[in-house]
Amino acid sequence: MYETFAHTADTGLRVQTADLNTLFAEAGQALFSLMVGNLDDVQTRSRVPFAIDGDDVEYLLVDWLTELLYAFESERWLFREFEVSIGAGELRATGLGETADTKRHQLEHEVKAITYHGLEVKQSPEGWSATVIVDI
Secondary structure: OEEEEEEOOEEEEEEEEOOHHHHHHHHHHHHHHHHEOOHHHOOOOEEEEEEEEOOOHHHHHHHHHHHHHHHHHHHOEEEEEEEEEEEOOEEEEEEEEEEOOOOOOOEOOOOOEEOOOOOEEEEEOOEEEEEEEEEO
């Protein structure tokens, strides 16, 4: 489950899930839900692989979301779903989606950057949670 919240001139993402892999997948969906008003209309036509090295889960989350933002900015990728696997010091993932089509996709917020401000990733007996602020 994810939600967005207002934060000064930025927007925050809050994600709560049972496991770490799902946390990162839902964080990716939350990011694209800010950028695309009709995320459910993004078709899963293509599979795009991602590989990121890192041990610290907070920094890994920022790197992951930054990589997704770069995929949008450089090649106009929109992703609706993610398959994520986090192991010892690495994240391997696949984004399922398609390139942006302004005739079908309602692009909403321009995300400028993923920030470290207020960044938090925690594990509890109920599962995992994350908070991250994005600059819009």
